[in-house]
């Protein structure tokens with residue numbers, strides 16, 4: 001099923017990324033043999049979606065570590081830290097990016113014993129480099145398993161015949177495989193339920209039109225594409241049973257940053273008394289942030305708004321504002337579906353409980 005979509009993979013000391021910039025017109029894989037290529041791919045959305053960004057960064061760091069000079073322990077350590085810093089600056093909102101970097105740092109610290117003598121440095125660094133490669137691959141495997149658990153947890157909320165509105169792409173393409181919001185949809189379908197998906201096109205970069213529509217078509221899950229401004233009308237017509245989206249970062253109180261436009265959908269869903277669900281792994285939850293006001297929101301280049309797929313649509317010189325994400329207050333969210341269980345408002349205590357049950 002979703003195994004057919006290979007979003008990212010480590011193969012023979014190279015990172016293979018399905019190029020999401022050119023989908024669905026072309027299905028092309030970018031093969032990165034240098035960490036700088038992975039870094040650029042994260043920045044330009046060749047690979048995107050919070051969990052996929054995290055795993056890609058881990059693989060990029062592993063790739064960079066393979067080539068780090070190591071004439072001394074200090075040089076190796078410094079090079080590794082600089083590598084992590086570069087990835088941390090790639091995209092500010094996706095929590096999984098920072099979570100993945102912390103995990104790679106933990107792996108480095110666990111395996112690196114600064115060598116006393118120059119003679120033993122090569123052996124020491126070889127061991128660390130290998131451990132980082134293994135850790136990045138493990139993270140990819142774990143991500144798929146976590147998404148399957150999210151799917152199992154979440155599909156209980158989806159009734160047979162449900163008509164689900166989704167925004168952006170929180171599918172196999174946004175993760176190492178299976179997806180979060182689309183993982184719930186996959187699990188519901190696999191449980192024998194008839195599902196109809198409405199996909200918002202998701203301006204400015206059209207992740208819904210280009211990626212979600214393509215991904216669901218690959219699996220014959222019925223999908224109808226709508227423009228972003230149609231959602232309210234469909235809700236009014238009684239054609240939407242629930243809204244189901246992913247998340248880029250969730251604060252301790254449940255406030256959730258996700259693709260721009262998500263907040264508007266949550267308010268609309270509330271006005272129409274339609275359940276609004278977030279599906280995300282625990283690694284997307286930032287327990288350090290007490291509310292969504294503290295979540296850094298990425299602003300992206302003007303060109304994304306000024307043009308559609310490279311074709312300019314606005315007059316030269318017009319001012320542009322292009323926040324990539326917005327924050328939906330927890331009070332608008334009916335449930336947050338994680339691999340450890342389902343949390344409901346008020347989120348602080350629910351989410352803490354899920355974390356404690358997991359550990």
Ligand code: MRU
Pocket residue numbers: 048049050051167168169170171174175179180181207245246247248258259260324
């Ligand atoms: O800018 P993008 O395409 O990386 O934004 C992606 C989203 O907003 C997704 O909904 C989110 O990362 C969850 S992906 C499982």
